[in-house]
Amino acid sequence: MDRISALRNVEDALATFEAGDCSLSELESDVRGILRTYAADFEGEMQAYRANGAGATDGLVVLAASAPEARDRVAALVEEAGDFTVSPVE
Missing domain, CATH: 1.10.287 (Helix Hairpins)
Structure with a gap:
C-alpha cells in the first residue's frame, strides 16, 4: 500500500x-x-521490523534499512529498552 x-x-x-x-x-x-x-508493504530501501522483548519494546514496529538499524531505532524510542530482538514484519 x-x-x-x-x-x-x-x-x-x-x-x-x-x-x-x-x-x-x-x-x-x-x-x-x-x-x-x-x-x-512499505516499498523502498527500508522495511518494517517488529521488536520482541519485555515492556515497551514488545510489539514496537519501526522502519529501518537493516536489523541493527532497527535495534538502534527501537532503543532510541524506548527509554529503558532492556533485552529485545527485532525481526522483519512479513
Whole structure:
C-alpha cells in the first residue's frame, strides 16, 4: 500500500466515524490496521521490523534499512529498552 492509498483509507475511516457508522474503538482498529498494512508493504530501501522483548519494546514496529538499524531505532524510542530482538514484519 502506498502513502496516498493509506491516507485515503484513513480518510474513509474518519468519514465513516463522522457519519456515526462506527464507534471510536472500531475507528482505532481500522486505522491501526491501515498503518500496519502500510508499514508491512512499505516499498523502498527500508522495511518494517517488529521488536520482541519485555515492556515497551514488545510489539514496537519501526522502519529501518537493516536489523541493527532497527535495534538502534527501537532503543532510541524506548527509554529503558532492556533485552529485545527485532525481526522483519512479513
